[in-house]
Amino acid sequence: MASIGVGWAFNQNGLPLIEEELGKIVTDDPSVVEASLDKYGEVVYPNETSVLQRIELLDKCFSHDTVEEIIDSVECEAGRTKDAWCISTLKRLKEVSPLSLKVSLRSVSLSLSWKHV
Known part of the structure; x- marks a missing residue:
């Protein structure tokens, strides 16, 4: 699992x-x-391109409260590390509608604050 x-x-x-x-x-x-x-779980070893290999980077870059802060953080990491994933993610973030990013971030933030039953 x-x-x-x-x-x-x-x-x-x-x-x-x-x-x-x-x-x-x-x-x-x-x-x-x-x-x-x-009882039915399996040990999974994600490959090197898996998002699970970048979990700390994702937490660092995407744990901010605003889209602008998130983009700044990804931009900083892309400049610092020259990591292909950071560079392509930054490019995608800058290509899409800022409003849609803000709506998506707000939706995710609200859903995380809900008490799960």
Whole structure:
């Protein structure tokens, strides 16, 4: 199982077993559900181009409150490291509508502040 804070990934062949296991649960306690899912997890080693290899960089650049701060941060990293991913990301950020970036950032920020049930 690979967890990146958004969901889990499972081998599709094990899905019937997972469904059966979850069907036996008689509680809505999230820790019980998570423990059941963990039984079917797999160790995943992401390749070097995976976003998981850049998680610290993503946190550093995209944890800001405004689009302008995010772009400045990516620009700084692109200049400092000459990293191809930073350079291409910066190019894409500058090509798209600033309004759409701001709406997207606001949507993500609001969703992260919601209490998840």
